Amino acid sequence: MGVSIRCAALAASLCLLAVTAPARAAVFSPESFTLENGLQVIVIPNHRTPVVNHTIYYRVGAMDEPPAKSGLAHFLEHLMFKGTESLKPGEFSAIVARNGGQENAFTSQDYTGYFQTVAVDRLAKMMEIEADRMTGLVLTSEAIEPERGVVLEERRSRTDSNPSAKLREQANAALFMNHPYRIPIIGWEHEIRALTREDMMAFYRTWYAPNNAVLVLSGDITAATARPLVEKYYGKIPARTLPSRPVWKEPPQTADRRITLKHREVRQETWSRRMLAPSYATGPAEDTYALQVLAEILGGGSTSRLYRSLAVEHKTAARIGAWYDPDSRGPGTFGFYGSPRAGYKVDEIEALVEAEVAKLLKEGVTEAEVAQAIQRLRDAAVFARDSIDAPSRILGSALATGRTIEDVETWPDRVGRVTVEAVNKAARSLLVGKGAVTAILLPEETS
Amino acid sequence: MLRHFATVRRLLIALPVAAIAVTAFSGWAGAVAVERVVSKGGIEAWFVRDTSVPLISVQFSFRGGAALDPIDKTGLANLTASLLDEGAGELDSHAFQERLQNLSIQLNFDADYESFGGSMKTLNRNRDEAVRLLRLALTKPRFDAPDVERMTGEIVAGIKQRSSRPGYLAQRVWQQAIFPKHPYGRPVTGSETSLKAVTQADLKGFVKSHLGKDRLLVGVAGDITKDELGALLDAAFGDLPAKAAAGNIPDAEPAALGYTFLLSRQVPQSVAVFGLPGLKRSDPDFYAAFVMNHILGGGSFSSWLYEEVREKRGLAYSIYSYLQARRGAPFWMGSVATANAGMAKSVDLIRSQVQKMHDEGVSDEQLENAKLFLNGSFPLRFTSTDRVASILVHMRFYNLGIDYLDRRVGLIGSVTKADIARVAKRFLDPKKLTFAVVGQPDGLTGTEKAPEIEG
Numbered sequence: 001m002g003v004s005i006r007c008a009a010l011a012a013s014l015c016l017l018a019v020t021a022p023a024r025a026a027v028f029s030p031e032s033f034t035l036e037n038g039l040q041v042i043v044i045p046n047h048r049t050p051v052v053n054h055t056i057y058y059r060v061g062a063m064d065e066p067p068a069k070s071g072l073a074h075f076l077e078h079l080m081f082k083g084t085e086s087l088k089p090g091e092f093s094a095i096v097a098r099n100g101g102q103e104n105a106f107t108s109q110d111y112t113g114y115f116q117t118v119a120v121d122r123l124a125k126m127m128e129i130e131a132d133r134m135t136g137l138v139l140t141s142e143a144i145e146p147e148r149g150v151v152l153e154e155r156r157s158r159t160d161s162n163p164s165a166k167l168r169e170q171a172n173a174a175l176f177m178n179h180p181y182r183i184p185i186i187g188w189e190h191e192i193r194a195l196t197r198e199d200m201m202a203f204y205r206t207w208y209a210p211n212n213a214v215l216v217l218s219g220d221i222t223a224a225t226a227r228p229l230v231e232k233y234y235g236k237i238p239a240r241t242l243p244s245r246p247v248w249k250e251p252p253q254t255a256d257r258r259i260t261l262k263h264r265e266v267r268q269e270t271w272s273r274r275m276l277a278p279s280y281a282t283g284p285a286e287d288t289y290a291l292q293v294l295a296e297i298l299g300g301g302s303t304s305r306l307y308r309s310l311a312v313e314h315k316t317a318a319r320i321g322a323w324y325d326p327d328s329r330g331p332g333t334f335g336f337y338g339s340p341r342a343g344y345k346v347d348e349i350e351a352l353v354e355a356e357v358a359k360l361l362k363e364g365v366t367e368a369e370v371a372q373a374i375q376r377l378r379d380a381a382v383f384a385r386d387s388i389d390a391p392s393r394i395l396g397s398a399l400a401t402g403r404t405i406e407d408v409e410t411w412p413d414r415v416g417r418v419t420v421e422a423v424n425k426a427a428r429s430l431l432v433g434k435g436a437v438t439a440i441l442l443p444e445e446t447s
Numbered sequence: 448m449l450r451h452f453a454t455v456r457r458l459l460i461a462l463p464v465a466a467i468a469v470t471a472f473s474g475w476a477g478a479v480a481v482e483r484v485v486s487k488g489g490i491e492a493w494f495v496r497d498t499s500v501p502l503i504s505v506q507f508s509f510r511g512g513a514a515l516d517p518i519d520k521t522g523l524a525n526l527t528a529s530l531l532d533e534g535a536g537e538l539d540s541h542a543f544q545e546r547l548q549n550l551s552i553q554l555n556f557d558a559d560y561e562s563f564g565g566s567m568k569t570l571n572r573n574r575d576e577a578v579r580l581l582r583l584a585l586t587k588p589r590f591d592a593p594d595v596e597r598m599t600g601e602i603v604a605g606i607k608q609r610s611s612r613p614g615y616l617a618q619r620v621w622q623q624a625i626f627p628k629h630p631y632g633r634p635v636t637g638s639e640t641s642l643k644a645v646t647q648a649d650l651k652g653f654v655k656s657h658l659g660k661d662r663l664l665v666g667v668a669g670d671i672t673k674d675e676l677g678a679l680l681d682a683a684f685g686d687l688p689a690k691a692a693a694g695n696i697p698d699a700e701p702a703a704l705g706y707t708f709l710l711s712r713q714v715p716q717s718v719a720v721f722g723l724p725g726l727k728r729s730d731p732d733f734y735a736a737f738v739m740n741h742i743l744g745g746g747s748f749s750s751w752l753y754e755e756v757r758e759k760r761g762l763a764y765s766i767y768s769y770l771q772a773r774r775g776a777p778f779w780m781g782s783v784a785t786a787n788a789g790m791a792k793s794v795d796l797i798r799s800q801v802q803k804m805h806d807e808g809v810s811d812e813q814l815e816n817a818k819l820f821l822n823g824s825f826p827l828r829f830t831s832t833d834r835v836a837s838i839l840v841h842m843r844f845y846n847l848g849i850d851y852l853d854r855r856v857g858l859i860g861s862v863t864k865a866d867i868a869r870v871a872k873r874f875l876d877p878k879k880l881t882f883a884v885v886g887q888p889d890g891l892t893g894t895e896k897a898p899e900i901e902g
Contacts, residue, residue, distance in 0.1 A: 048499045049479070049829045081748075090758065093748035098816055100823015103748075117827050149761020156716035157764050157784050163611050219830075264713065268607035302544045311597060312541070318604030339608065341600035342639070372549050379551035382570060386500045387831040 026409050027381050028391045031223035035231065037239045038211025040399065043226050044218040044391045052219035053392045054126045055115035056134075057400040059214070060207035062187075063109045063180040063330065064245065069199055071187015074107040075151050076200050080114065081105075082143035084136035089143050092129055099125055109181050110329045111400035117388070120220045127233040134208055134237055139197050148192065155186050163263040163441060164270065171439035174257050175274055179248045179330050209240035214399045218392035250276055250331055253435035264444040270319075271346040272337040273353070275436040277324060278426075279332030281402050288326040290426035291334060293418045295324035296373035297365055298356070299336065305360070306336070310352050316344045317352075329401045334430055346440050357431055364424040378412045479829050481839065481849055484673050486680040492665035493839040493849060494676055497832055501571040503669030504832035505581075505683070506840045507564065509662040514560040514630040514696040514775065520645050521630070522602070522637015524558035527653045529598040530590055531556045531565075535583035540594045543580065552577040554584065558635055561696060561774060562844065563657055567683075568833060571670055578682045585658055586686045590650045603639045613718040613885040614784065616710060616900070621720040621883035623898040624708045629699035631776060659691030660684065666839025668832040699776035704879040707794075709893025710900075717790040717886025721797060722780040723879040728772040728845045732873065734858045735866035736779075737770060739875075741817045742809050742867075743800065744768025744781050749816070751800045752781070762789045762796070772845070779875065790888035802877045808868035821859050 031043045065072045083089040096103045101118035116126045159165045169184050176182035186192075215234065217226050253276060278287045299306045299322025310317035320338040338349040384390045398408050482494045513524040532547065532554050534540035547554055550573040556565040565585075569577035609615040619634065626632030637645075663684060667676060701724060726736045737745075744752040744767055756766045768781030785793040809817075829835050842851050884891065 046499065048497060049826055051826050051830055090748075094816070097746065097749050097820040098823075100820055100825075100827075102824055102827055117830075119823060119826055122823075146757075146759060146761035150757055150764050153716065153762070153784065153786060154764035156786060160715045161613055161718075161784075164608070263611070265611040267610055268604050270608070301548055303541065303548045308541070311601075312593075315593070315597065315600075318601045339604050341597075342603055376548060376551055379570060382500065382502065383551070383553075383568070386502060386504075386833070389830070 027411065028385065028395060028409070030391075030395060030405055032405055033223060033227060035210065035235050037235065037237055038209075039230070039234050039237075040214045041223075041226070041230055042214065042216045042395050042399065042405065043221060043223040044216070044388075044395065045220075045222050046218060046385075046388050046391070047220050050120045050220045051117060051388065052120045052123050052217055052221050053115060053117045053388045054123060054130065055113055055216045055218075055392050055396055056130055057111050057113045057214045057216065057396045058208055059111055059212050059400050061108050061110045061112055062183065062185040063248070064207065065180070065183075065203070066199075068191060069195060070183045071151065071185075071192040072195055072199055072203055073112055074186055075148070075192065075195055076203055077105050077107045077112050077114075078147050078151060079139055079144065079200060080133055080137065082147065083138050084133050085138055086132055086136060087129065092133065095125065095129055101126065107185055108397075109185060111397065113396065113400075115392070123217075123221070124229050124233070127229055131233040131237060134210070134213070134234075137201075137204055137208075139200055141197065144197055144200070148195075151186070151192055152189065155189060155192065158186065159184070163261060163266050166263070167259070167261040167439050167441050170259055170261065171272070171274060171437050174259055175276065175333070175437045176250065176331070177253065178250050181330055206240075206243060209242065210234060210237045211239040212242055214396060216392045216396040219388045248330060255435045256438070257435065258438045258440070260440045260442060262442045262444045266441055266443045268339055269346045269443070270337070270339045270441040271349045271438070272335060273350075273436050273438045274333055274335035275430065275434060277326070277332040277334035277430055279326045279328045279330065280407070281329050282331055286422055287426040287429065288332070289414050290418050290422040291324050291326065291430065292377060292415060293370055293373045294365070294423050294427050295322045295334065296377060297369045297423070298322045298360065300373065300376070305356055306338075306353065309356050310338060310349065314352055316340060316348050320349070320353075327397060327401060346442075350438070360427060361431060365420055365427075367420055370418065370420050370423060374416055374418060377415050381412050479835070479852055481852060482673065483849055484667075484676050484680070486677040486685070488681040488685040490660065490663070490665065490680040490684045492667050492676060492680055493843060494666075494673065495668040495835050495839065496671070496673075497668055497835070498670045500832075501670050502569060502832065503571065503574065503667060503671050504836040505567045505665065505667050505679075506833070506836040507566075507663060507665045507684075508562040508840050508844055509564070509658055509691070510562060510664070510844070511657050511662060511691065511693050511696075512560055512562045513558045513635040515657070515693050516630060516633075516637070518630075518633075519641060520637070520649055521633045521641040522635070523645050523649055523653055524563055524657070525635050525637065526595075526598060526602060526642060526645055527650050528556035528558045528563065529602065530594060530650065531584040531588050533594040533598060534589040534591055535580070536587040536589075538583065539589065540591065543583075546576065546580060550576055552580065554580060556584070560631060560635060564840070566833065566836070574671075574679070578679055581683045582686060585654075585684070588650075588654060590647045592647065595647065595650070599642050599645075602636055603642065606634070606636055606638065613712055613714050613716070614782070616712065617718040617720045617782070617883050617885040619900040620708050620710050620885060620897045621722070621881075623900050624703055624706070624883060624895070625701045625881065626699055626776070627702050627898065629697065629775070631699050631773065655688070656692040659688045661689065662691045663687065664840050664843040666836040666843065668835035668839070696775045701776065703895065704881050706895045707882040707884060707891070707893050708895050708897045709888075709891070710883070710885045710897035711887060712885050714886050716784050716786050717884055717888040717891075718782070718784045719790065719794060719882050719884045720780070720782050721880060721882045722771075722778045723874070723876060723881060725770055725772075725777040725779040725874055726870070727774065727777050732866065732870045733772075735862045735870040736874070738814065738817050738821065738859065738862045739804065739809070739867045739870055740768055740770055740779065741821060742813050743804050746817065746820065749820075751804070752783075752797060755796045755800060756783060756785075756793050760792070760796075762793045766793075787887045788889050790884065790886065791891040794882060794884075794891060798877060798880060801875060801880055804871045805875045805877055808864060808871055811864065814862070814864055814867065818859055818862070822856050825855060
C-alpha cells in the first residue's frame with residue numbers, strides 16, 4: 001500500500017491522539033484520584049498480562065521556556081537520567097533495566113513525560129525512583145557537557161540532516177507569528193549551546209512538582225491497589241507555588257506565506273499547506289469535533305476526497321493527505337501535504353488541492369461521508385484499547401493539556417453527534433479568508 | 448501532531464527479527480498459553496486467546512520474499528504486497544478500499560527479503576467480511592493497470608524521498624558493497640528502473656508461485672474460539688495452492704570484509720553502518736551471541752557502545768547493534784550518527800569495543816544484568832494482540848517450537864561467561880569489521896570507494 005498506508009496511518013494516529021472513547025461512551029473507563037499535594041492520578045485497568053505502564057506527565061513543555069532558552073525543556077528531560085541526591089548518574093536506567101523494564105522520555109511543546117513499562121510486581125521500585133527525581137535532581141558539568149553533545153547530535157539527526165524536517169521547522173516558525181510554538185522543541189542550535197546549569201535547575205525547580213503533574217498507570221492494576229503505593233512514594237512531596245503562565249494568542253493572520261527550501265540532497269519534491277485551527281483548549285468545541293470528521297473526509301486514507309482526486313483520477317500525486325491536530329494547550333493546526341508522481345510538479349498538486357477545497361466549500365460534504373467518517377473514528381477508539389501504551393498516551397496527553405477524563409470518555413459520543421451542517425460550517429470558518437503557510441521542498445537544480 | 452512526535456530521548460531501536468523473540472521472561476511462563484489449531488482443511492495456526500477487546504489480529508508469513516525477485520525485476524515482491532489490497536475479485540481498487548475503510552478492517556501486506564507477510568486486524572462484528580476480503584486479496588488480486596502505475600509511482604516517490612537521508616544511503620552503500628551479486632545487495636523496494644520492467648503477468652506469476660500453503664505460517668491472537676478460528680483459516684487460506692513453485696534463497700558470501708567504504712555527501716553529520724558476519728538463528732551459540740550483543744550494543748541504555756560513544760563523550764544520539772538473523776547470510780550489524788568532526792572517534796571506539804569483547808568477554812555482573820533485563824522484559828511484548836500474533840509467526844518462522852515461550856527463560860539463563868567468550872572469539876573478528884560511511888568525516892579515510900548505488 002506504499003503511500004496510501006502512510007496516509008491512513010497518519011489519520012489513524014491522529015484519531016488516536018485526539019480521541020478516546022469507545023462506541024457507547026466510556027472508552028477506557030479509567031479510575032482517578034488526586035493526592036493532597038495535588039498530584040492527579042489516572043488508573044486504566046487492563047488485566048491481559050501482568051504488566052503496567054507507569055508514566056508521569058509534567059504540565060511543562062517547550063512553550064514554557066524563558067526567552068532565548070530554546071531547547072531547555074528537552075535538554076532537561078535528557079538530564080533527568082543523570083542522577084539525584086540518592087542515585088548516581090546512570091543508576092536510574094540501570095535499575096529499570098535490572099527490573100526488566102523498558103523506559104523512555106519525551107518532550108512536546110505542552111508537556112514532558114517519563115515512562116517505564118514493567119512487570120507489575122516491580123511497580124513500587126519505579127515509583128520510588130521516579131518520585132525521587134521529581135525533587136532530587138543533581139546536575140554537574142561532567143553530566144551536562146557530554147549530554148549537550150548528545151542533544152546537538154539529536155538535532156543533526158532529526159533536523160539538520162533531513163531536508164523535510166528543516167523545511168518543517170521553518171514552516172512552523174512562519175505559521176506561529178506570536179505563540180511560542182514557533183520555536184522548535186529541540187531548540188535552535190545557538191541557544192542549545194548556551195544553556196547553563198542554572199537555567200536547567202531554575203526550570204526544574206519551578207515546574208517539576210506534584211501539583212503540576214499527572215501520573216498515569218495503565219495495565220494490570222486498579223486504583224485500590226495503586227493508591228497506597230502512590231501515597232507512599234509521591235504523597236510526601238510538597239506542592240510548589242506555580243508561577244502564572246502567559247496567555248499566548250495569535251493575532252489575526254491575514255497574509256498567505258510561501259516558503260521554499262531548495263536543497264542539494266532532495267530528489268523528491270513535496271508540498272504542504274498548514275493553517276491555524278481551533279484546538280480543544282481554544283475552541284470552539286463543536287468545531288474541533290467537526291474538523292476531525294472533515295480531515296477524515298478530505299484526507300483520511302485512500303478513499304478520501306484528496307486521494308481519489310489527486311492520486312487516482314488525476315494521477316498527479318504519489319502521496320496526498322490532510323491532518324488535524326486539536327490536542328494542544330495552544331492553537332491547533334490543520335494542514336494538507338502531497339508529493340507529486342514522477343513527471344508532475346508541486347504546482348499541480350497545489351492547484352488540485354485548491355480545487356477540491358473550493359468544491360467542498362461550494363457543495364459541502366454529504367450525509368454518507370459524514371456517517372462513514374464518524375464510524376471510522378469511533379472504531380479507532382476501540383482499536384486504541386488493544387494495548388496498554390495507547391490509552392496511557394491518550395489520557396495522559398489530554399489531561400496534561402487541560403482536558404478532563406470526561407472529555408476523553410465522551411469523545412465517541414461527541415464525534416458521533418457531528419452533522420453535515422457542523423462540518424460545512426467548520427470548514428468555511430477554517431478555510432476561508434485566512435492566511436496559511438505553504439511550504440515547498442525542491443531539488444537544488446530546479447528553479 | 449508533528450510536535451508530539453518531535454523528541455524522544457533515544458530511538459526505540461527498531462530491532463530486527465532476532466530481537467523479537469530473543470528476549471525471555473521470568474516468573475511468568477504459562478501466562479500466555481499458545482495453542483495449535485488445525486483447520487479441517489489442514490491449515491495450521493498458532494493461537495493465543497484473548498478476550499479483552501472484541502477484535503482479532505491475524506498475522507501470516509510465506510517463506511520466500513524479496514530475495515527471490517528476478518534481478519532485473521527487483522521490487523516485484525514489494526510491489527505485489529502494495530497491490531493485493533488494491534482490488535480483487537469483483538471489487539475494483541476503490542470498492543475494495545472503501546470496504547476496508549468503512550468497516551475499519553486493517554489489512555496490510557509487506558515483503559521482506561525472506562518472507563512475504565501480511566496482517567489482518569478487525570473488530571469481531573466485521574470479521575466475516577474481513578476474512579472474505581483477505582481471501583480475495585490472496586487468491587484473486589486484480590492488478591488493474593492504473594493501480595499498478597499508481598502504486599509504482601508511490602514506491603518510486605518513497606525511494607526518492609528516502610534517498611535524501613544519509614542513513615538510508617549508508618544502508619544502501621553497505622548492502623551494495625557486501626552483496627554486489629546477491630539479492631541482499633538490492634533494496635526490497637527495487638528501483639525506478641527495475642519497477643518499470645515489472646508487468647501484470649509478473650505480478651500474477653508472483654502470487655501463483657509464491658503464495659502456497661506449504662510456505663504459509665499463521666499466528667492469531669484475540670477474541671475468537673478455536674472452532675471459529677478453524678473455520679476462519681479455511682475461509683481465508685483454503686483456496687491457496689498446496690505448493691509454491693518458487694525456489695529457495697541462495698546462501699550469500701560477503702564480497703568485502705574489513706574495509707571502510709566512504710560516500711562523500713555535504714551533510715553536517717556522518718552516518719555509519721557497520722557489521723561483520725554473525726550466527727544463524729539455528730546456531731547452538733545463538734543465545735550466547737544474543738546476550739553478548741545486548742551487552743556490547745543492544746541494551747538501549749546500558750551497552751558498551753552506548754556508554755563509550757554517547758554517555759561518556761556525547762558523540763551520538765543513536766548508537767546500537769543487533770543480530771540480523773538472515774538465513775542466507777547472518778550478520779552482526781550496527782549504526783551510529785556523529786557530527787563530521789567526531790565520526791573518526793566514534794569509529795575508533797566501536798573498533799576498540801569489538802576488540803575488547805573479542806579479547807576479554809564480559810564480567811559476571813554484566814552477564815547477570817543482561818539476563819535480568821532480557822528475561823524480565825519479555826512479558827512486555829505481549830501487551831497487544833498484534834504483538835502476540837507477530838511473535839507467534841516469528842516462533843514458527845525460526846522453528847523455535849510451540850513451547851518456546853516456556854523455554855525462553857532457560858535458554859537465556861543458561862548462557863555463561865565462557866559461552867560468551869567462545870562466541871566472541873568465534874565470530875566477532877575485528878579484522879572483519881566493515882564500515883559504510885556517508886558524510887564528510889574529518890580524518891576518516893575510506894579504504895575503498897563506495898560502490899555506485901541506484902535509488
